[in-house]
Amino acid sequence: MPEPPAIRVAPVTAELRSAVLGLRVQPEQYAFVSPIDVSLADAEQCPGSTPMTILFGGTPVGYYRIEHSARSVADRDFDVPALGLRSLFIDMNWQGRGFGTPALAALNDDLAMRHAEARLLVLTVNCRNLAARALYLRAGFVDSGELYHGGRSGPQHLMWCPLP
Numbered sequence: 309m310p311e312p313p314a315i316r317v318a319p320v321t322a323e324l325r326s327a328v329l330g331l332r333v334q335p336e337q338y339a340f341v342s343p344i345d346v347s348l349a350d351a352e353q354c355p356g357s358t359p360m361t362i363l364f365g366g367t368p369v370g371y372y373r374i375e376h377s378a379r380s381v382a383d384r385d386f387d388v389p390a391l392g393l394r395s396l397f398i399d400m401n402w403q404g405r406g407f408g409t410p411a412l413a414a415l416n417d418d419l420a421m422r423h424a425e426a427r428l429l430v431l432t433v434n435c436r437n438l439a440a441r442a443l444y445l446r447a448g449f450v451d452s453g454e455l456y457h458g459g460r461s462g463p464q465h466l467m468w469c470p471l472p
Contacts, residue, residue, distance in 0.1 A: 315410040317418045320348065320359040320371075327368045328361050331399040339461045340437045344371060347395045356380065360418075362398065362411045370411055372396035374419070378430035382466055383458055390428035390468070391419065396440075412447035419471055426471050432456045432464035441465060 320328050331344050341347075351359035351373045357380075362370030373394040375381050381392030393415075398407050419426060431449070433440050444467050445451070454466040 315407055315414050316363050317360050317414045318363060320361050324361055324368055328371055331368060331371055333397050334400050340434045340440065341395055341397045347373060362407065364402065364407065369402040369407060370398040372415065378428065381432060382430050382456060386428055386430065388427040389425050390430050391423055391426045393429055393431040408443045409447055416471065428468050429471055430468045432459060432466055434459060434461050435463050435465060
């Protein structure tokens with residue numbers, strides 16, 4: 309039996325853009341993540357942000373943004389070169405298939421190649437978003453114990469993961 313296609317990540321290109329714009333989350337998840345058209349437009353206009361897609365085979369199944377400065381995510385500096393992770397989600401039609409953990413592993417592998425100088429990946433996750441927090445913990449993120457209060461939907465856990 310052939311091996312199923314692996315999860316991989318890639319920058320959002322002109323060829324992928326329309327499929328990425330079709331990605332959605334469950335309505336209640338919009339409290340935690342911006343609609344894709346808003347996030348993608350902002351990332352494309354910000355020179356310090358790289359919009360990325362999560363691919364299953366060649367099909368976009370998710371999205372995230374890498375911020376070249378973790379300060380834009382956490383509103384503070386770090387002692388080592390740090391990147392920020394923002395807006396990560398798996399499309400509602402692909403949720404529940406176990407793509408979250410391999411997507412984060414592919415993301416980390418990609419960062420090791422594209423941002424070899426970075427030593428830390430930083431994110432914030434809403435305190436009410438228990439599923440996302442659990443995913444990040446399974447993927448090797450550490451909850452710093454600090455809360456970030458700049459989120460539009462309430463306080464967020466500040467989390468980070470060391471990069472190779």
